[in-house]
Amino acid sequence: MLTLLAACNGGKSTPPPAVATYTPSTWEALPPVSDNDLVAGFQAWVSSCVRLTKDPVWAVSCSSAAQVNATPEAIRTFLQTNLQVYSLRSPGKGDQGLITGYYEPVYRGSLTRTSTDNVPVLGVPDDLIVVSLDSIYPELKGKRLRGRLEGHVLKPYDDATTIASATTPKAPILAWLSSPMDLQFLQIQGSGRIQLDSGRQLRLGYADQNGYPYKPVGRWLVEQGQLKQDEVSMGKIHEWAQMHPERVNELLGSNPSYVFFSVRPDSNESPRGSLNVPLTPGYSVAIDRKVIPLGSLLWLNTTRPDGSALVRPVAAQDTGGAIAGEVRADLFWGTGDAAGELAGNMKQSGQIWLLWPKGAALPQIH
Structure with a gap:
């Protein structure tokens, strides 16, 4: 996670x-x-x-x-x-x-796009290639290379900004959220639930990632002089995003990592x-x-x-x-x-x- x-x-x-x-x-x-x-x-x-x-x-x-x-x-x-x-x-x-x-967050959302729920939660793209390196280099145990094919060449996969701005996603859409910040925190936690209007909670778990290293959005706020390092918390990041909606895309763009999810069976067990x-x-x-x-x-x-x-x-x-x-x-x-x-x-x-x-x-x- x-x-x-x-x-x-x-x-x-x-x-x-x-x-x-x-x-x-x-x-x-x-x-x-x-x-x-x-x-x-x-x-x-x-x-x-x-x-x-x-x-x-x-x-x-x-x-x-x-x-x-x-x-x-x-x-x-x-x-x-x-x-x-x-x-x-x-x-x-x-x-x-x-x-x-x-923790495992719970966010309100929908299975279909609406005027308010318009931020897609994506499954694993069909064109994502994952290569386990330890099959050839044992010293790289647990290391994986992720990318996509262009002809016969493996290229880096799209970064988070490119994925989020795509008009037609290359991956299945599992659900819709109302806030890009909710999606960011869902990706950071690695699992979560979406509260649907029907009363059901859709459970999502980590499935894969686009191959880019995670860069903390909290660190970006510190570097920008928006928060002091000892002030950084989930609540403070939320507050900043609400006060600066015009800069949310800039904030999210500072982290090139993007997490893809899978739907987990309905149950009350922990992730x-x-x-x-x-x-x-x-x-x-x-x-x-x-x-x-x-x-x-x-x-x-x-x-x-x-x-x-x-x-x-x-x-x-x-x-x-x-x-x-x-x-x-x-x-x-x-x-x-x-x-x-x-x-x-x-x-x-x-x-x-x-x-x-x-x-x-x-x-x-x-």
């Missing part, structure tokens, strides 16, 4: 490669957690195991975890028996990193992250998979936007184009406006510990 506040911190769109240090630690060194958070975080991680059964690192631990009673005592015994604690650190910054938040399991509000995080493998169990120590402590185990079940760094996580808060308020204001300092199976080789940084 591409997430908002992670992107609003003014960081570079193409950060240098992460080089994490996994420093051995102890269970006693971890900040204490409540019994409720311990159980909820552990259960969120166990939900990952459906995707980890063939992973040689996690297969044995997942098999054992399935037999653990959902009590704080049993969970603590399992964790301390099976897992080793490593503090995540970054060169020059130590164990402190950035913890942000994301699925990159691990393809439903995210657990408050206990699933997006991470930089160059540092933390998907499916990992982490111990998070940070604060809520109001400054109150937030300490809990969390499951690494998602990724995002703006989530890059050694000590870096994006916490999923859930669906709707209340979750959006938390996610939109979360830009906290924090620490992360990796809980890794005993005897397993540590992750290799790509």
Whole structure:
């Protein structure tokens, strides 16, 4: 997923490669957690195991975890028996990193174009070519090249401005929104719901992307002198757009990335992250998979936007184009406006510990 506040911190769109240090630690060194958070975080991680059964690192631990009673005592015994604690650190910054938040927005819209709902939400274009580079270059694991064919030559795909200004889109139109800012935030979050007049909520999930690196719209506002860096939030960006409608296209044009969606089955489950399991509000995080493998169990120590402590185990079940760094996580808060308020204001300092199976080789940084 591409997430908002992670992107609003003014960081570079193409950060240098992460080089994490996994420093051995102890269970006693971890900040204490409540019994409720311990159980909820552990259960969120166990939900990952459906995707980890063939992973040689996690297969044995997942098999054992399935037999653990959902009590704080049993969970603590399992964790301390099976897992080793490593503090995540970054060169020059130590164990402190950035913890942000994301959510699943709900926007009003329509399945047909109307006088007010006239911003299309696009599916994957038929002419989008995606090439997985790691089939030839293993060191480029997870890297994909996106473009379109002109004759026999693969050219870069259209940027966001070109796609948005097309009279006839080259992709299926899944729905219509009333605001280009709603579409931008839907793309940044990577999934969402559209509230239809019928009462149904159309569920949309990330399907693909046009190949351009994400450039934070919040950073553009800072560069333009419109906001100070510590002011950037989803609410402030919305306010600026409402006050400067004549510059919205300029704002959106600063980000060449464009996300394409697919329609997901109607259900009340949370959106699925990159691990393809439903995210657990408050206990699933997006991470930089160059540092933390998907499916990992982490111990998070940070604060809520109001400054109150937030300490809990969390499951690494998602990724995002703006989530890059050694000590870096994006916490999923859930669906709707209340979750959006938390996610939109979360830009906290924090620490992360990796809980890794005993005897397993540590992750290799790509």
